[in-house]
C-alpha cells in the first residue's frame with residue numbers, strides 16, 4: 001500500500017519501541033518521516049533501520065518537554081519537507097510507585113513528557129495543519145488511563161491525553177484536522193521490559209489473548225487512524241490491547 005505517498009509524518013519518541021515501529025510502517029507506506037527523540041544515539045540507530053527501506057526521513061534531537069525545541073522542530077519540518085500531515089504524540093515515560101512514594105520529580109517528569117509534551121507538539125502542529133486544511137493527530141494514551149495501581153502520575157497524564165484529544169478533535173473539526181488516541185495494552189517494547197518481571201507476568205495473565213502485543217499491532221492502528229480515508233473518525237480512544245480493557249477474563 002502507498003497510502004502515505006506525498007505525506008509528511010512527524011513522530012516523537014521515535015528512536016525505539018512503538019515510535020520506531022510506526023516510523024517503519026509509515027515509511028513502508030510511502031511517507032516522508034520526521035523522527036524526533038531526546039536520545040540522540042538510539043535515534044541515530046533508528047534512522048539507520050528506517051533508511052534501509054529507502055524512506056525519505058529526517059531526524060531531530062528534540063525534548064518534547066521544551067516548548068521552544070518543539071516549536072523549532074515543527075518549523076524545520078514544515079519548512080524543509082514542505083508540509084505536516086500527521087503528528088504522532090508518542091513520547092512517554094513511566095516512574096511507577098504507590099501514591100505516597102511518588103516524588104515531586106517523578107510526578108512532574110511523567111506529566112511533562114507524556115501530557116505537556118503532547119500539548120506542545122499539538123499546539124505547534126495546529127498552525128501548519130490549519131493552513132493546509134488537513135491534519136491527523138494521533139496521541140498515545142494507555143490502557144492505564146482508566147486508573148491503575150501504582151501509576152498515579154502516568155494515569156493522570158494518560159487521562160489528560162484523552163481529554164486533550166477530544167478537545168483537539170472539536171477545535172480541528174472545521175479545518176480537516178482529526179485527533180484520536182490509541183490506548184495500548186501490554187506491548188513488547190523497552191518500556192515494558194523495564195517493568196518488574198513478576199508484575200508483567202501477572203498482567204500478561206490477565207490478557208484474554210494470554211500474550212503481550214507486538215509493536216506492529218500498534219503501528220497498524222496508527223496507520224489506520226492517521227490515514228486520509230479515516231477522516232470521519234475523530235475524538236476516539238482506540239484500545240489495542242488483546243482485550244484486557246474489557247475486564248474480567250475467567251477461563
Ligand SMILES: NC(=O)c1ccc[n+]([C@@H]2O[C@H](COP(=O)([O-])OP(=O)(O)OC[C@H]3O[C@@H](n4cnc5c(N)ncnc54)[C@H](O)[C@@H]3O)[C@@H](O)[C@H]2O)c1
Pocket residue numbers: 012013014015016017018019036037038039042062063064065089090091092093113114117140141142143183184185186187188189190191192
Ligand atoms: N509498551 C507498552 O506496553 C505501552 C502501553 C501503553 C502505552 N504506551 C505508551 O506508548 C508510548 C511509547 O511507548 P514505548 O513502549 O515505545 O516506550 P519506550 O520507552 O520504549 O520508548 C519511548 C521513547 O520516548 C523517548 N522519550 C522519552 N522522553 C522524551 C522526551 N522528553 N522527548 C522526546 N522523546 C522522549 C525515549 O527516548 C524513547 O525512545 C508511550 O507514550 C507509552 O506511555 C506503551
